[in-house]
Amino acid sequence: MSLDNNLFTLVVTPTAENVVDLVDTTGRAHYRKQRIPGPVYRMELYDPLSEALLATATAPSAKSKLKVIELVNPTSVVELKNTGTLTFRWSFKFEEHEFEWKREECFMLRKPDPPVLVAVTKEPSGRLKTTCIQILDYNLNRFDIEDRKGLEIVLLTSLMTFNDANELAHAQFSSGPMSPVSPQASDPNVPMSPSSTLPTPTPPLAPRPPKKLGIDRIAEMQAVRGLFNEVAVEEEGSVEDYGQYCANLFQDDAMLFVTILSDSAAQVPKVLQVVEETKRIRHKAELEALHQYVLYDTQVPKGPKRINLDDVDPAKDKYKPPQDISVHLSKIAMVELQPKVKTPSTPPPPPPIVEPKKESKKEQKKREEAERKRKEDKKVGKSD
Structure with a gap:
């Protein structure tokens, strides 16, 4: 990538074996990198004037996908991780900010905002080897970073680790073992030895581990499901093995309940047999009785809902066996699974008794006068 000549630039300058100086355009050294030989990868970054240690980078190998960078004075640890699959991409976190190296550029990630370029390098074509570095201070000044020198x-330390990994890869490629050329391949007149014509025998295959049986096989089948307090009853396995497996689960004091469910509709009767076998084993061992709660047809059928428009035959038996069943065996009472008792509907309350309204004296006098007048009219009618 082309660099800006007006910005401060550091040039990677090798000075000795495993030693590299980072100098400016005037030739002044600002940093010194030294790789420590050994069985594991270790790189140190110094101040060339005071020879003070600034940072170290360690990893099992220079080509490891995780490197640990440790800053000195103050001490701080930064993890440099390879996050790319098919492309070059390394990420690290510094003071709550995330940074990512992409080949010749380093960005500060600001999701959902676009990333900001904070450093650029210059590399020769075809090689991941940094020759020049520029830190873009004008972009870093836009953000709140306390330890600018530490960043x-x-x-710089992460870039030096990339250079070491690149040098190791090219060294292994250039000094790789060459396949020996046989004299028969170089000269067709040389007769081939009988041993060269015989095919190489294939090594014998490793024997398969023996298949587990009994309770071990039941435990292996349930481990695939990843649920420790659920036992799915399948066609494989006997009722006795399932029952003993469930009884063994209750031996753990932390196991308060176990759910035994059917893997398919054909295993519904087998689930009930496993439940009875589990309770029989506990009763024989004189252990406390278990609470039992049964749920059936709780699974929603897959696919579109089918509406039956056929006429219902009252003579036909309406009972259908359940398609799935779940039996909860518990050491404690589970109130949420207890059947709800339907209370009978209460009769409506009787109508209220309406007491006759008490007449006032004025109304009573008016009623008596009307009654007297009615009697007088009746007498006059008889006399006529």
């Missing part, structure tokens, strides 16, 4: 050291 600069982390950026």
Whole structure:
């Protein structure tokens, strides 16, 4: 990538074996990198004037996908991780900010905002080997970063680890073992030895581990499901093995309940047999009785809902066996699974008794006068 000549630039300058100086355009050294030989990868970054240690980078190998960068004075640890699958991409976190190296550029990630370029490098074509580095201070000044010097050291240290990994890869490629050329391949007149014509025998295959049986096979089948307190009854396995497996689960004091469910509709009767076998084993061992709660037809059928428009035959038996069943065996009472008792509907309350309204004296006098007048009219009618 082309660099800006007006910005501060550091040039990678090898000075000795495993030693590299980072110098500016005037030739002044600002940093010194030294790789420590040994069985594991270790790189140190110094101040060339005071020879003070600034940072170290360690990893099992220079080509490891995780490197640990440790800053000195103050001490801080930064993990440099390879996050790319098919592309070059390394990420690290510094002071709650996330940074990502992409080949010749380093960005500060600001999701959902676009990333900001904070460093650029210059590499020769076809090789991941940094020759020049520029830290873009004008972009870093836009953000709140307390240890600006520490961030600069982390950026430079990570770049030096990339250079070491690239040198190791090219060294292994150039010094790789060459396949020996046989004299028969170089000269067709040389007769081939009988041993060269015989095919190489294939090594014998490793024997398969023996298949587990009994309770071990039941435990292996349930381990695939990943649920420790659920036992799915399948066609494979006997009722006795399932019952003993469930009884063994209750031996753990932390196991308060076990759910035994059917794997398919054909295993519904087998689930009930396993439940009875489990309770029989506990009763024989004189252990406390278990609470039992049964749920059936709780699974929603897959696919579109089918509406039956056929006429219902009252003579036909309406009972259908359940398609799935779940039996909860518990050491404690489970109130949420207890059947709800339907209370009878209460009769409506009787109508209220309406007491006759008490007449006032005025109304009573008016009623008596009307009654007297009615009697007088009746007498006059008889006399006529």
